[in-house]
Amino acid sequence: MSVVIKGQEIELDEDGFLVDPGLWNEDIVEYFAKAEDVGDLTEKHWKVINYLRDYFKKFGIAPMIRKLCKDTGFTLKEIYELFPSGPAKGACKLAGLPKPTGCV
Amino acid sequence: MKPPMHVAKETDLAAIGFAVSPLQEQQQKTVGKLNELVNAMRSLSVIMETCTKCGICANQCHSYLGTDDFNNIPAARADLVRRIYKRYLTLRGKYLGSYVGAEEFDDQTLTKWLTYFYQCNECRRCARFCPFGIDTAEVTIAARHILSELGIMPKFMQGITANMIKSGNNMGIPKPAIIDCAEFMEEEIKEETGLDIKIPIDKPNSDVLYIPSSADFFTNIDTMIGAAKLFYKLGLNWTISSSILEAANFGLLFNLKVMSEHNDRMKEAALSLGAKLVIQGECGHGWRAAKMYSEGVNGPIPFEIIHILDFCALNLDNLQLRKLPLRVTLHDPCNYARAGEICEQPRQILRACVDEFVEMTPNRDENFCCGGGSGILMDEMMEIRMKLGKMKADQVKALGKIDYLAMPCSICKAQIPNVLSHYGIDIANMGGVMDLVGKAIVLNE
Amino acid sequence: MLNFIGQILPYLAGGIFIAGMGWRLWTWLRTPVPFKMTLSPAPVGTAQRFIKIGQELLIFKTLRQSDRRLWLWAWMMHLCLAAIIGGHITGIYFLGQQFTALGLSINESVKLSTILGSLSGILIFASLVALLYRRTSNAEVKRLSDPADYFDILLLLAVVISGLHMRLTSLEVDLPAIRTYLGSLMTFKPVSTPQNWIFISHYFLVNILLAYLPFSKMLHMTGFFVNKAMMTATPPVYPSSLNASNISAFRKGGVSE
Numbered sequence: 152m153s154v155v156i157k158g159q160e161i162e163l164d165e166d167g168f169l170v171d172p173g174l175w176n177e178d179i180v181e182y183f184a185k186a187e188d189v190g191d192l193t194e195k196h197w198k199v200i201n202y203l204r205d206y207f208k209k210f211g212i213a214p215m216i217r218k219l220c221k222d223t224g225f226t227l228k229e230i231y232e233l234f235p236s237g238p239a240k241g242a243c244k245l246a247g248l249p250k251p252t253g254c255v
Numbered sequence: 256m257k258p259p260m261h262v263a264k265e266t267d268l269a270a271i272g273f274a275v276s277p278l279q280e281q282q283q284k285t286v287g288k289l290n291e292l293v294n295a296m297r298s299l300s301v302i303m304e305t306c307t308k309c310g311i312c313a314n315q316c317h318s319y320l321g322t323d324d325f326n327n328i329p330a331a332r333a334d335l336v337r338r339i340y341k342r343y344l345t346l347r348g349k350y351l352g353s354y355v356g357a358e359e360f361d362d363q364t365l366t367k368w369l370t371y372f373y374q375c376n377e378c379r380r381c382a383r384f385c386p387f388g389i390d391t392a393e394v395t396i397a398a399r400h401i402l403s404e405l406g407i408m409p410k411f412m413q414g415i416t417a418n419m420i421k422s423g424n425n426m427g428i429p430k431p432a433i434i435d436c437a438e439f440m441e442e443e444i445k446e447e448t449g450l451d452i453k454i455p456i457d458k459p460n461s462d463v464l465y466i467p468s469s470a471d472f473f474t475n476i477d478t479m480i481g482a483a484k485l486f487y488k489l490g491l492n493w494t495i496s497s498s499i500l501e502a503a504n505f506g507l508l509f510n511l512k513v514m515s516e517h518n519d520r521m522k523e524a525a526l527s528l529g530a531k532l533v534i535q536g537e538c539g540h541g542w543r544a545a546k547m548y549s550e551g552v553n554g555p556i557p558f559e560i561i562h563i564l565d566f567c568a569l570n571l572d573n574l575q576l577r578k579l580p581l582r583v584t585l586h587d588p589c590n591y592a593r594a595g596e597i598c599e600q601p602r603q604i605l606r607a608c609v610d611e612f613v614e615m616t617p618n619r620d621e622n623f624c625c626g627g628g629s630g631i632l633m634d635e636m637m638e639i640r641m642k643l644g645k646m647k648a649d650q651v652k653a654l655g656k657i658d659y660l661a662m663p664c665s666i667c668k669a670q671i672p673n674v675l676s677h678y679g680i681d682i683a684n685m686g687g688v689m690d691l692v693g694k695a696i697v698l699n700e
Numbered sequence: 701m702l703n704f705i706g707q708i709l710p711y712l713a714g715g716i717f718i719a720g721m722g723w724r725l726w727t728w729l730r731t732p733v734p735f736k737m738t739l740s741p742a743p744v745g746t747a748q749r750f751i752k753i754g755q756e757l758l759i760f761k762t763l764r765q766s767d768r769r770l771w772l773w774a775w776m777m778h779l780c781l782a783a784i785i786g787g788h789i790t791g792i793y794f795l796g797q798q799f800t801a802l803g804l805s806i807n808e809s810v811k812l813s814t815i816l817g818s819l820s821g822i823l824i825f826a827s828l829v830a831l832l833y834r835r836t837s838n839a840e841v842k843r844l845s846d847p848a849d850y851f852d853i854l855l856l857l858a859v860v861i862s863g864l865h866m867r868l869t870s871l872e873v874d875l876p877a878i879r880t881y882l883g884s885l886m887t888f889k890p891v892s893t894p895q896n897w898i899f900i901s902h903y904f905l906v907n908i909l910l911a912y913l914p915f916s917k918m919l920h921m922t923g924f925f926v927n928k929a930m931m932t933a934t935p936p937v938y939p940s941s942l943n944a945s946n947i948s949a950f951r952k953g954g955v956s957e
Contacts, residue, residue: 165261165410166634210432216474218439239474240634252414253425254470254503254538254632254665272952295949297731298930304724305923308849309774310841311766330844347915356846382739386756386763386774387924388931390737511950550936551734552950560938596740596935620740 156182168243168250172207175247183245188235196233196245198223203246213243213251258369260633263413268406271416271513275406282360286343288401289336293344298393303340305387306330312391315384317623318374321645326371329381329391335367336394369407372398374639376628377508377540378589383620395629396507403510411633412509419517424469424501430456433497436472440480448698452487454479457528458494464525465495465563466545467536468502468665475668477686478537481693482563488696489570493534496524502538503665507548508630514544518553521545525558532559534566537687539588539664540629542595564591564663564688568600571607575697581658582611583691586647586671587622588664601663601688608695609659615650623647625662627670637673644674652680663688705904706893710885713907720914721922728926734950737930753928773830780824784863787817792879814867821864828857852916859909862902873899 153162157178162170167186169175180200184192202223206214213219216238220227227238234241239251265275276284293300312329313319319327326332338358341348348357375395382390402408418427428436437454444452455461465486471479486493499520506514525533535542542562549556567574583605591597598619605612617623626643633640651660660682662671672685743749755761760778764771790798791813799809832853835841866873877894884891893900913919 210435211429212427212432213473215436215439215472215476217443217476218436249427251426251473252411252418253427253473254468254669255426255474291949294731295734297728297733297926298737300731301728301923301927301930305917305920305927307917307920308841308844308846309770310838310844311763311770313840315766325840325843328840328844334844351848354846354851355848379739382931384762384766386760387920388739388756388927390739390931393737512952515951547738547935548735549938550940551736555940557939591740593740594738596738596742598741 154182164250166240166250169247172247172249175204179247180245187241187244189233189241189245193233195225195229199225199230199233199238199242200246203242203248207246207248213239213248256363256366256370258366258373259636259639260369260373261410261635262369263406263408263410265406267410267413267417268408271413271420273403273406273408273413273510281365281405284405285339285360285365285401288404289340289397290344292397292400293340296393296397298390299397302333302389302391302393303337306333306337306389307387309386312381312385312389315380317378317380317626317646318376318643321626321642322374322639324374326367327374329375329385329389332371332375333389333391333394335364335371336398339364365402365405365407368398368402369409372402373409373631373636374643376589376624376626376631376643378624378628379593380589380621380624383593392629396511399509400511403513408509409633412505412630415505415630416513419501419505423496423498423520424472425503425505426469426473428469428472428500430497433472433495433500436476437495440476440483443476444480444483448484450487450698452483452698454483455494457497459528461492461494461528461530463491463493463532463534464528464530465493465534465536466499466502466521466541467495468538468541469500470665470668471536472500475537475665475687475690477690477693478663481687481689481691481696482534482536484693484696484698485563485567485570485574485689488574488698494528494530496528499524502536502541502545504541504544505630507540507544511552514548515552518544518549522549522553522556530558532561535560535562537563537663537665537668537689539590539595539666542597543590546595562591562595562597562600564597564600564604567689567692568603571603574607574692576607576692576695577697578607579609579691579695581609581691582613582656583609583659583661584613584615584651584654584657585618585688586615586625586651586660586662586667587619588662588667589622589624589628591664592620592622601661604688604692605661608691613654613657615654617650623650625667625670626674627666630666632666632669640670641674641677644670644677647671648674648678648680651675651682652678657682658684659691660685661688661691662686702893702895702900705900705907706881707890709904709907713911717910717913720911721919724914724919725922725926728922733930733933736933736935738933738935739931740935742935743932749932752932753925756928757924770834773827773834777824777827777831780820780827783816783820784824787813787820791817792875792882795875795879818864818867821860821867825857825860825864828853828860832857848916852918855905855909855912859902859905862898862905866898866902869898 153160164170230238239255316329338356339360342357347355372395377392377395379390379392382388415425418425422429437456440454467479504514504517506517535545545560585601623646625647626640662668743752760771760775796810796813797806799812835845881891881894
């Protein structure tokens, strides 16, 4: 499945996650924000998104949820308020990470 | 008819060494594989002939009770395979046809299998209540195996297998990230206790190999922390292995060859580290695969295999535990209580850790599945998953106020919070049994 | 016709029954059990294992736990069936005088034999009708049923009705003659078939039942033992070094490639 975002064709997987994390850009974030009911993106959102991206660049995977909370200073509840579908399915999608899978 | 989950595509399959069978070969291959399994598994060959259609299983199956879909009655589900078996592998089915319940293979057969065998949680409750002990989970295991051999499997299973091949765990956590996670958990323990408790990775000459669920390195870190504190307290020479940071064995849930490869991995890791004891973490089906399947498929096994809850219960006398002021209940993972001989151990541990332990009804080997068992954790199946979890929700609801719901299995940990919030049940905290051990254990005397 | 029913069919039916059941059992037992199928909690030791299987066999313990009404009819049906089979063997062999061993007079013994036989016949008839009714009235069971499921009950009913017919209406059945005839069949020294059509009808149906049984779901009588033996097996203990095998069907490059 693919969508056109600002004139660029972007391929998404079955769950709507970016197939190629290298294509990530801010327009895609805006698109995902709408799809995931995130609303207007604030500084807080960007703090989480940027943290996830940095971690992913370094380690090739999403960080542990508690580490994400600790390092960004948000509680899990606050993360859910920012990203209603949660850190794994919401925040990771906006940050262009692959969907965390396994027993989660 | 459209299957309720995302199905792996050809390129996905190639990545894990599977291929799609052409449509015109499907019937012949299905019958061939079925014949092969019937001749390789006594359980399956008996099940194909023994059901009397008494219907007792209907009201004992949470899947049927939750979905109200006829094909989710265990006897009806098994019949999806049995009808094909009768038609192509028995004389009476060949000549008497629908009179004996035989059915032609058609273009809907495999879609039906994919749809309904992935609504069976392989929980074995039907086996517990069937007068003949017919275990529909065996038929589910066989049907999913045949489907995957034909290149038909959920994307979810494929993705997990690809991660397993790539990084030795279902989540796809690479070694540098494992190290980072372990360091983070060590810091957490240090902050809480002031002690330097290590989570060693790939440490050679370890006596004990601990195999946690990889979800313990993402969402359920208190389970890992609890285990680390326990090993520290007992002074074990232990390690985790980056080549198998995964107690779950999804092969059991869709392809038995993949299952055997996973157990090989466990065996190799233990042998290369020199471990004499393998301790399996909180994972239900993974425990069944390790305990019940290793001997037959991967044997001989020259080391001991024990479950963390069994190990912990055996060592209760050597631990100092302070009672946490909580009202706690236990959800018995199906593969512990009905397929893994882990039943009283978590109860002994919980009674030692908390003020009040209450049983849900029914419990132990009669417990209802959480509805996520056998890897039915696909997001796209959420609506069905909630129906599969209905009996569990009713059980928890009947208990009133609970401070902590113990569910010592990663699949349960992923499924039950969704179920409870779906049915509007509010529970302050949920997690593993080792999580509570970690909080109750007294380390500084 | 009478000659076929009396002199050929019994050997045919008995042969099919023994060969059919033997073949079934053999195909099951030669099939490997690659993984331990133990249903927890596993019984500890042989005695517990026998008790666990025995409770299922003799009182249908789990069925009783989950559906009392079905349990009542199913258990009564099987109990009567066992009584009837036992009654046929002893009753015919001792001509109804088997209870003299308990101190009864010959007359009393024959009377008791008649009463017990009739009672079992009536109760099994009632249970079979109840089971047939359940199969048609319970929506789930009805949908699960194939024509063969009804045929099995109807065949049993036919056997029972013809037996009751003989037992309750026809006092002139000559038991000693039947005993002589059956004995001659077993010793392969044929005597002529008793010319009693009420007996012949019952006898014919029993032969059909025997020949049909290995190919029907009534095979659950053997499946029960094979399955329960697997479900109550002792779980593996590690380290294991002996008796462990590599089953190729479940390994890459195994039989299926």
